[in-house]
Amino acid sequence: MTEIAAPWTVNVASCLTLGILIGHPGWGAFVALFAGVLPMMLIVWGMVRERIGNHHVTEHSERHGLILAILALVVTALVVQLVAQGPVEMIALTCAAIATLVSVAVWTSMVGIKASVHMGVWCGVVAIFAVGLSPWWWTGLALAPAIAWSRMQLGHHTSREIAVGAATGLAIAPLTYLAVANLVS
Incomplete structure (x- = not known):
């Protein structure tokens, strides 16, 4: 689950999905590039330069x-x-x-908690799709315990870090999405 629900894969999948669903697959691909593909390339570059230990960036200091x-x-x-x-929905996403990334940065750099980005991105995307497209997307939260378990089994996060990541995604992402979608439209 930890690889399937990695932030970069969830970002790519969600951007492409939203782009297709709103009739703008090109914009979905563009945002997927900047929110998923290029960030993963940065991580790999950091690993090659030995500044990042692994592709999940498990060390708080990294x-x-x-x-x-x-x-x-x-x-x-x-x-x-x-x-x-670009389309309002993609701008809002x-x-x-x-907003979610800034919140994670605050948890990481100012509070000192290594919030689970896996959980923040997964829960945030589910919440955005649920409030922006259909309440049926809330069923995606059924996978959250498996993602949380996999992160803890690997020793990459504590239950507190999992909870902070999930809560951040569930609160920040959909509220920002709705505010921007209503503001821009």
Whole structure:
């Protein structure tokens, strides 16, 4: 579960899915590139340079600079969408990703809790799709315990870090998505 629900794979899948569902697959692919593919390439580059130990970035100290770099990528995608007048739903999804990432950065760098990005992204995407597309998407939360279990079994997170990540995604992502979608439309 930890590989299937890795943040980059969930970001790619959710961006492509939303793009298709709203009739803008090109925008979905564009945001997937900046929210999933390029961040994973940054992680691999960090591993090659021996600045990051593994592709899940399990060391708390390795996350600070990486979060800022990923934030820069996602903000770049947002700017392009705004300038090119991309679809409201994709702009709202991108803003929700930024808000969630900033929240994780606060937990990581200021509070000192290594919030589970796996849980934050999974729960956040489920919540966004549930409030933005159909309540049936809430059923995706049924997989959250398996994702949490896999992260704890690997020793990558404590139950507290899992809970903080899940709560952050469930609260920040859908609220941001709805606020931006209503503001931009």
